[in-house]
Amino acid sequence: MSFHTPESLQEAARAEWARIQSLPQPLKPRDRLSIPMQEMPAQEPLARARNMQEVALGYFEEQARVEAARCLQCKNAPCVQGCPVRISIPRFIAALAEGDPAKAIAVIKETSLLPAVCGRVCPQETQCQEPCTVGKSLKSVEKAVSIGRLERYAADWEREHGAAAAPVVAPPTGKKVAVVGSGPAGITVAADVRRAGHEVVLFEAFHKAGGVLVYGIPEFRLPKAIVRAELDTLKKMGVEIRTNFVVGRTRRITDLIAKDGFDAVFVGSGAGLPKFMEIEGENLVGVYSANEYLTRSNLMRAYDRERAVTPIHAAQRVAVLGGGNVAMDAARTALRLGAKEVHLIYRRTEVEMPARVEEVAHAKEEGVQFHMLQNAKRILGENGKVAGIECLRYELGEPDASGRRRPVEIKGSEFQMGMDAVIVAIGNESNPLIEQTTPGLEVDKWGHIVTDENGRTSLPKVFAGGDIVLGAATVILAMGEGRKAAAAINEMLKG
Amino acid sequence: MNQILSKEQLSQDVYRMRIRAPLIAEERKPGQFIILQLDTEFGERIPLTIADADAKEGSITIIFQAVGKSTKLLARMEEGEKIANLVGPLGRPTHIEKFGTVVCVGGGIGVAPLYPIAQGMKEAGNRLVVVIGARTKELVILEKEMRAIADEVIVCTDDGSYGRKGLVTAPLKELCEGDPKPDLAVAIGPPIMMKFCALTTKPYGVPTVVSLNTIMIDGTGMCGGCRVTVGGKTKFVCVDGPEFDGHQVDFDQMMQRLGSYREQEKIAAAGCNLHNEAVKKGLKE
Ligand SMILES: Cc1cc2nc3c(=O)[nH]c(=O)nc-3n(C[C@H](O)[C@H](O)[C@H](O)COP(=O)(O)OP(=O)(O)OC[C@H]3O[C@@H](n4cnc5c(N)ncnc54)[C@H](O)[C@@H]3O)c2cc1C
Ligand SMILES: Cc1cc2nc3c(=O)[nH]c(=O)nc-3n(C[C@H](O)[C@H](O)[C@H](O)COP(=O)(O)OP(=O)(O)OC[C@H]3O[C@@H](n4cnc5c(N)ncnc54)[C@H](O)[C@@H]3O)c2cc1C
Ligand code: SF4
Ligand code: FES
Numbered sequence: 152m153s154f155h156t157p158e159s160l161q162e163a164a165r166a167e168w169a170r171i172q173s174l175p176q177p178l179k180p181r182d183r184l185s186i187p188m189q190e191m192p193a194q195e196p197l198a199r200a201r202n203m204q205e206v207a208l209g210y211f212e213e214q215a216r217v218e219a220a221r222c223l224q225c226k227n228a229p230c231v232q233g234c235p236v237r238i239s240i241p242r243f244i245a246a247l248a249e250g251d252p253a254k255a256i257a258v259i260k261e262t263s264l265l266p267a268v269c270g271r272v273c274p275q276e277t278q279c280q281e282p283c284t285v286g287k288s289l290k291s292v293e294k295a296v297s298i299g300r301l302e303r304y305a306a307d308w309e310r311e312h313g314a315a316a317a318p319v320v321a322p323p324t325g326k327k328v329a330v331v332g333s334g335p336a337g338i339t340v341a342a343d344v345r346r347a348g349h350e351v352v353l354f355e356a357f358h359k360a361g362g363v364l365v366y367g368i369p370e371f372r373l374p375k376a377i378v379r380a381e382l383d384t385l386k387k388m389g390v391e392i393r394t395n396f397v398v399g400r401t402r403r404i405t406d407l408i409a410k411d412g413f414d415a416v417f418v419g420s421g422a423g424l425p426k427f428m429e430i431e432g433e434n435l436v437g438v439y440s441a442n443e444y445l446t447r448s449n450l451m452r453a454y455d456r457e458r459a460v461t462p463i464h465a466a467q468r469v470a471v472l473g474g475g476n477v478a479m480d481a482a483r484t485a486l487r488l489g490a491k492e493v494h495l496i497y498r499r500t501e502v503e504m505p506a507r508v509e510e511v512a513h514a515k516e517e518g519v520q521f522h523m524l525q526n527a528k529r530i531l532g533e534n535g536k537v538a539g540i541e542c543l544r545y546e547l548g549e550p551d552a553s554g555r556r557r558p559v560e561i562k563g564s565e566f567q568m569g570m571d572a573v574i575v576a577i578g579n580e581s582n583p584l585i586e587q588t589t590p591g592l593e594v595d596k597w598g599h600i601v602t603d604e605n606g607r608t609s610l611p612k613v614f615a616g617g618d619i620v621l622g623a624a625t626v627i628l629a630m631g632e633g634r635k636a637a638a639a640i641n642e643m644l645k646g
Numbered sequence: 647m648n649q650i651l652s653k654e655q656l657s658q659d660v661y662r663m664r665i666r667a668p669l670i671a672e673e674r675k676p677g678q679f680i681i682l683q684l685d686t687e688f689g690e691r692i693p694l695t696i697a698d699a700d701a702k703e704g705s706i707t708i709i710f711q712a713v714g715k716s717t718k719l720l721a722r723m724e725e726g727e728k729i730a731n732l733v734g735p736l737g738r739p740t741h742i743e744k745f746g747t748v749v750c751v752g753g754g755i756g757v758a759p760l761y762p763i764a765q766g767m768k769e770a771g772n773r774l775v776v777v778i779g780a781r782t783k784e785l786v787i788l789e790k791e792m793r794a795i796a797d798e799v800i801v802c803t804d805d806g807s808y809g810r811k812g813l814v815t816a817p818l819k820e821l822c823e824g825d826p827k828p829d830l831a832v833a834i835g836p837p838i839m840m841k842f843c844a845l846t847t848k849p850y851g852v853p854t855v856v857s858l859n860t861i862m863i864d865g866t867g868m869c870g871g872c873r874v875t876v877g878g879k880t881k882f883v884c885v886d887g888p889e890f891d892g893h894q895v896d897f898d899q900m901m902q903r904l905g906s907y908r909e910q911e912k913i914a915a916a917g918c919n920l921h922n923e924a925v926k927k928g929l930k931e
Contacts, residue, residue, distance in 0.1 A: 356866050358686055358731040395733040397866060401669055423868040427880060434875055434899055443869035451863070452688055460715055461690040461863075535902035582867050584885065 154516070157192035157208060164189060164213035171220055180223055184285065188294050189218040193513075200486045200517035203370045203454055207271070207509075215304045219248035221285055222296045229282035230298060236262045236631045240279060240298055247301055252308040259305060264339050265630055267310060267377045268364060270303025272476075273627050274507045293508070310380060317387040321348030326644045329354060329413040331398045331585070334362020335626045336419030336617025338381060339633030340640070341390045344417075347641040351390045352413075356397040359450060362421055364626070366450040367442070369480050371487065372510070375449075399588035408612055415612050415640045418600060419633065422618035423582035427575055428472065432530030437464060437537030441473070441481040441576035448484050466572035468492045470540050471519075472527050473576030474504040479511065481574045482519045493519045494568065498526040498545055498558050524558060528565060530573055539569045579623050589613075597622060606636025614640055648729040651705055656787045659712045660755060661721050662697070668704030670696070670734045676762040677740030677857065677889055680706070681865045683731040684719050692716045693862045693884075695759035696735060706734075709758035709787070736865045737888045740855075742766040746829035747773040749821055749852075750796075751814050751843055753835025754780055757788045759857055760834045767832075768795045775828070776800070777817050779835065783808035814839065815846045822850040830855065833892060837901045844892030854892035858883045861904065874900050 167186065174182050192208040193199070199206050210218065222244040230240045239258050246255035259266045279298045280286060286295030309315050326349045330337045333355040345351045359365055361378045386392065398404060398420075407413045425440035427433050444463075447453040451461035469485040471478050474497035485493045495514070497504060500523050504511060515521065524545040531539040544564035547556040581598035593601045593609035599622055600615040602608050608615050616632030618624055651664040670680060674696045683689040698707035712721040723729070740763050748767045752760035757778055768774045776796040780786045781804045793799050800817045801809030810817065814835075821828055831854040833843035840856040847854045860872040860883045867885035874881055877894035881887065 356733065357864065358683055358691075358733070395731050396669075397733060397736065400735055401673060401733070423866065424882075425868070425870045427870065427873075429880075434873060434880065434903065436903055436905070440870040443863060443871045446863055446869050451690065455688070458688045460685075460688055535899070535905075582885075584866060 154193075154196060155190060156195075157211075160190055160192050161211045161213060163187075164211060164217050167217050168213050171217065178220065183221050183223055184288055186217060186221045188221070189214040189297060189300070191297075191300055191509075196513075196516040197518070199371070200483070203487055205374050206371050206513055209307050210300055210304045215247055215252075215301060216250060218297050218301055219244045222248070223284050225284050229284060230279040230296070233279040233282045235278065235625075235627045236634065238262050238279075238302075243305065244296065244298070244301055247305060252305050253314060255301075255305040256309045256314075259302060263302075263627075263630065264342055264634070265335060265381060265626070266302050267306035268335070268373065268381070269627050269630070270299050270301075270306055271373050271377075272368060272507070272625075273299055274625065275299035276508050278627070310377070315380070315384065317384050318342065318346050320346055320388050323350070324348040324644065326350065326414045327352070327412060328640060328644075329398075329404075329407045329411075329416045330419065331404075331416065332356075332362060332419040332421055332617070332619075333360035333382070333392065334419055334421050334617060334629060335364065336421075336629040336633040337362065337417070338385065339630045340417045340419065340614075340616070340637045341385055342388065343634060343637030344415075344640055345385070345388050345390050347644070349414075349641075349644060353385070353390055353392045354396040354398050355392065355394045357450065358394050360392050360394060362419075366446045367477070367480070369445065369449055369484055369487075371483065372480065397584070399584045404585065404589045404592075404610075404613060413612075414644055415614065417606070417633075417636055417640065418585055418608070418613065418615040418619060419617040419629070420582060420585055420619045422579040422623045424580040425575070426578045426580055428527060428577060430527060430529050432532050432537070433575070435530055435532040435537050436535055437466065437572045438530060439572070439574050441471075441477045441574055442579070444481050444574050445477075445484060448488065454484075454488055463488060464572055466490055466570075468494070468568075468570045469572045469574065470494045470496055470527070470568070470570045471574045471576055472496050473578075474499065474501075474506060475576065475578070476506045476510060477578075478574075478576035479506045479514050479519075481576050483510075483514055483517060485572070485574065486517055486519065490572075494522055494570075495519050496522045496525050496527060496540075496542060498524070500524060500547065503555070526558075526560070527573070531567065537571055537573055539567050540573060541565055541567045579618075581619055581622070585619070602636075604635070605639035606632060607639060612643075648732045650723055650725050650727050650729070653723070653725055656709065657785050659721075660709065660758075660785070660787055661712065662707060662709045663720075664700075664705045664707050665729065665732065666704055667706045667732055667734075668701075670732070671699040671701045671704050671706050674699050674706065674735035675739035676742060676766040677759075678735035678737050679759075679865075679888065680708070680732055680734030681736060681862065682720075682729050682733075684716060684723075684729065686730050689730065690716050691731075691863055691865070693736070693859070693865060695762075695857075697758045697761055709755070711755040733865070736884060738886070740766060740832075740889055742770050744771045747775065747826065749775045749777065749818065749828045749831045751777040751818055751831065751833040751835070751839075752779065752788075753814060753833075753839040754785065755787070756833075756835030756839070756857075757792070760832065761788055761791060763832055763834075763857075764792065765795055772829075773797050775821060777802065777814050777821075778809075779803070779814035779839070780808075781805065813842070815842050818843055818846050822847055822852050828852055831892075832856075837897055837904065840892060840895075841897035841901075844895070844897075848893050855889050856892035856895060857888045858890060858895065858900065859888070859904075860900065874903070
């Protein structure tokens, strides 16, 4: 894909909009299918690989209207089935096509609380855009209506026009709810429960609220100002945010209920424990979990070398192990911290990568080198520091029970590459802290809290949702779970 | 909250502070620590042991050595000022029970984290022997406090300016050779000292607990930056520790990892008044 400047994209959209106006109205499906998909304007790849500003710049108004005009307004709306929180997609797109972003955002907010975030980070190509009729007709999911970009457009329009009003809060009920963790699950529960008039305290272990949205996903993909705006809305609604509070240590859940008088507790503590490869050399200096690397850069601002106290290695050659969003974020962060070469090493092929398609494309454009069907065998050291990595090559074998072709190693295919840092991004396990300090709270063998479909745990008054229940999942799923649990909490506190 | 109630200099670079933190004071147990940060935007998060606490007053005590950027800034703060962020208590509490005779060995600033443990061991009915080591007389801390609770106190200095001349491992060895030998040793101090204490007790089969002071970021198990190898397995000091079986810890690897950021820390400590100003501004708000 070649790079198109934002100006040229705007120009083309303007011309296209004029063409669309000249067609007989209302447009026929054939006309709609002939409208070209609107590309996301972005910073120039090589320039952006050296700065922390957001990469994707958002649609121009002309582009949003053109893209919205591609939607066929399907009666059965397969896209809605693909959306985990069932946003009324055709309706909000119709509003955008009419040039009414205010109405569009109102429609989205009927079901979603964090559209500016989700529009940026949802894996749309496997959710709403996957079944989209336009993509099916054009035989490529990449040509589906760009629902996510349109969602982002509507949400950004609202924020930039100062049109976001804090939701109305019902009169005080005298009931008190504790929310543990300020990621997307916790934010959602806090908002929905507060709306019903209950007092809400949001507890966060870190010194800043926002969860993975703040310490994990980098600024260049999700500007922190957007997360801050969401948290400010919560504060305006009267939610108390208590940072530096580790539930389980500063206070146990049982004490929050018994001693501090909370009527319900929601646990949204995320998936926190980084997995390592358990290979030789993994504790050498210069080997990081992606969590550590990203936390140093995002939360502790280590990228701001002038002002930040927390150090980060200025590595020249960096290997990143993994193929998910976390791996892409780590690889692209390494470039921005000044690495000359970043090598992404993944055991399967690009098709199997769990990362969002857009992030993979962006990483490649920025110069991250992809090594598919390879895996680290050991990390080589010199004086206790990383000096290189030894990898093995793999090939795809027979399909397994799930139909996926399993990678099998090619014997004797070891080779070495010089590196001065290695970032391990192969996933997270659940943090056991809450479980260990909350007797009677049932968890499964992976340490995920067990809940019913409404987020109820094995303990009365205690609910849970998000990554701590689902394992490492997505923002939208965390939000969806949060909404269900909040509804159940509100129901419980009614009587 | 987080207000400095008192500040006192114990030796050249060592300070004791009482800080208002009612919730932590109520919940903390010996062996646990806090993490503090002096500036929300740009500060680093540093772990310090809770040396003492007063639940009634709602205060905790920390004792720290000004070794680098953040601890030096902290040392410059005065009574009445507030610490931007303070979180805890973190880590697993020390396993305290009646073992019989317990030898507590503290090196340098390690005597501070040792104090609440020694206190706990004494309260549990153990015979308590304390060995305090320091480079020189001026650097001996908490001797009076230790004497008040211990059955026996041995002080050593490297240069012989006070107490016995030599390293803490010498009296530790003698104690292990004694009859009856100690039932438990607890050693806290620089990694090199803990390493040699563990090597000293090993031949005598005296179980030895050490408290590891690795580099940390979150302190809740999220980053893995604090990892060490114990008994061939990777452990996270902040959630699995900070105390471990000294005979199982890979000290050489831990020392290498502690050196991780030495270059950058020197740069941070040397320069950049920008940050100090940012902190001062933060304090006024
Ligand atoms: C680098 C990275 C990139 C990602 N990219 C994407 C993406 O592009 N798209 C997508 O959909 N998803 C992405 N994800 C996944 C997504 O961020 C998570 O699924 C989502 O944030 C989970 O939300 P949550 O509310 O359950 O938990 P989290 O966001 O993890 O928040 C949990 C919060 O709870 C706090 N906490 C934990 N324990 C305690 C305690 N005991 N007391 C108080 N507070 C506590 C934590 O500090 C944290 O702030 C990414 C994840 C990472 C790490
Ligand atoms: C669980 C735990 C409890 C601790 N309790 C105490 C305590 O009660 N009192 C106390 O004074 N210190 C304690 N420490 C050590 C303390 O956290 C460090 O001294 C502090 O983080 C240094 O920060 P700095 O910014 O001032 O120094 P930096 O500028 O970060 O470092 C300055 C110098 O100190 C070295 N250093 C950095 N971190 C450590 C460390 N963790 N241990 C030893 N040397 C280090 C560096 O290599 C460098 O040479 C504890 C550490 C842990 C993990
Ligand atoms: S499936 Fe695609 S074309 Fe049909 S309504 Fe949804 S977005 Fe529009
Ligand atoms: S300090 Fe991050 S896992 Fe221990």
